[in-house]
Amino acid sequence: MTPTSPPRAWNWPWAAARRNSMTSPNGSRKGRIIIVLIILAVALGAGFAARFRQLGQAEEPASVRSVQEREGIPVETVQAARGDLATWMTLAGTVEGVVQYPVVSTNALQVVGIAVQEGDRVEPGDVIVQLADNAPSPMYHSLPRSRAAYDNALTEVRRLRNLLAEGAVSQSDLDAAETLLKVRAADLKNAESATNLTAREAGVVTSILVNVGDTVGGGRPVAWVADTDQVKIGFSAGSGQALALKEGLEAVWTDPEGRRHVGAVTQLDLMANPVTHLLEGEATFANEDGRLVPGLLISFQVRTHQRQGALVVPAAAIVTENGESKVWVTDGAASLRPVQVGLRTVDQVEILDGLRAGERVVLHGQTLLTEGVKTRDVSVGEES
Numbered sequence: 001m002t003p004t005s006p007p008r009a010w011n012w013p014w015a016a017a018r019r020n021s022m023t024s025p026n027g028s029r030k031g032r033i034i035i036v037l038i039i040l041a042v043a044l045g046a047g048f049a050a051r052f053r054q055l056g057q058a059e060e061p062a063s064v065r066s067v068q069e070r071e072g073i074p075v076e077t078v079q080a081a082r083g084d085l086a087t088w089m090t091l092a093g094t095v096e097g098v099v100q101y102p103v104v105s106t107n108a109l110q111v112v113g114i115a116v117q118e119g120d121r122v123e124p125g126d127v128i129v130q131l132a133d134n135a136p137s138p139m140y141h142s143l144p145r146s147r148a149a150y151d152n153a154l155t156e157v158r159r160l161r162n163l164l165a166e167g168a169v170s171q172s173d174l175d176a177a178e179t180l181l182k183v184r185a186a187d188l189k190n191a192e193s194a195t196n197l198t199a200r201e202a203g204v205v206t207s208i209l210v211n212v213g214d215t216v217g218g219g220r221p222v223a224w225v226a227d228t229d230q231v232k233i234g235f236s237a238g239s240g241q242a243l244a245l246k247e248g249l250e251a252v253w254t255d256p257e258g259r260r261h262v263g264a265v266t267q268l269d270l271m272a273n274p275v276t277h278l279l280e281g282e283a284t285f286a287n288e289d290g291r292l293v294p295g296l297l298i299s300f301q302v303r304t305h306q307r308q309g310a311l312v313v314p315a316a317a318i319v320t321e322n323g324e325s326k327v328w329v330t331d332g333a334a335s336l337r338p339v340q341v342g343l344r345t346v347d348q349v350e351i352l353d354g355l356r357a358g359e360r361v362v363l364h365g366q367t368l369l370t371e372g373v374k375t376r377d378v379s380v381g382e383e384s
Contacts (some may be wrong), residue, residue: 095224
């Protein structure tokens with residue numbers, strides 16, 4: 001029989017450590033260290049296992065939806081309130097004097113003098129430009145010739161009056177001479193107006209278009225005069241704008257310093273321009289400081305509609321569904337309510353029906369709402 005081998009001991013680490021410790025002093029120390037480390041590892045493993053079991057049994061954190069169901073959907077609201085509401089239209093146009101006219105020469109004559117400067121104020125009859133009084137052709141009015149003809153006609157009338165008193169001529173002879181005198185006086189006046197170009201109405205000389213020595217053509221403006229105490233701004237309006245315009249509407253021009261100058265729409269054409277299809281009109285403004293000079297292109301606003309004491313909500317509160325305007329109203333629970341809207345501006349809307357002053361409408365957060373859901377007002381800066 002084959003002799004049996006002795007049973008083999010289990011090869012546990014502490015068993016090996018124990019054997020080593022039995023063989024040498026150093027082995028005894030190392031064995032004890034290994035045993036301590038093993039015990040620590042086992043303890044740590046047990047601790048981690050207990051912690052994992054504890055975490056597995058712990059309650060999961062609350063979800064966002066559960067918080068909203070408990071505390072309410074967060075929304076920002078605003079109170080529907082009464083106030084004034086207005087709509088404005090922006091137009092642009094060119095500044096002109098309310099009284100504005102050209103000074104025109106009727107003859108082709110040379111400029112011999114300019115009596116004013118740009119910016120000077122003139123009264124009716126004041127001379128602005130002087131032209132040569134010698135006409136280059138009999139076709140033009142000549143001042144010396146017209147004055148001589150008038151003097152001759154005046155002398156003849158005086159002579160005939162003396163003769164009529166002595167019975168030497170008839171009344172018809174005197175009447176004919178007096179008629180000729182009137183003709184000569186008119187010719188002289190025309191000749192004087194052709195050589196001394198004057199202002200026909202009071203105003204300011206806004207531009208002088210000639211120099212001394214120039215020869216002006218007949219019908220050509222030599223200067224412009226305008227009364228700029230009041231100015232008008234000519235504008236053109238498209239179809240959408242024209243339908244909202246009417247004479248008498250308030251117009252406002254704001255200067256670079258932010259000051260508002262109030263005027264009015266004073267004229268609208270009865271038909272649109274057949275070429276541009278735009279309606280042309282004028283707005284008039286006072287111009288005491290003279291800043292609105294003729295020829296300047298400016299923009300201004302016209303107030304087309306106004307409501308006083310209207311029930312108003314922000315435009316962002318309006319929800320449109322299938323073409324119908326609605327608002328979310330909340331007193332702690334949300335309710336979607338149809339409303340009838342009136343006047344609209346960029347950021348405000350008039351409510352004609354469906355809402356009362358003092359009710360709170362949702363401004364932000366509408367997309368999270370359903371009918372009857374609990375809400376939580378997170379508005380800042382306004383008492384809810």
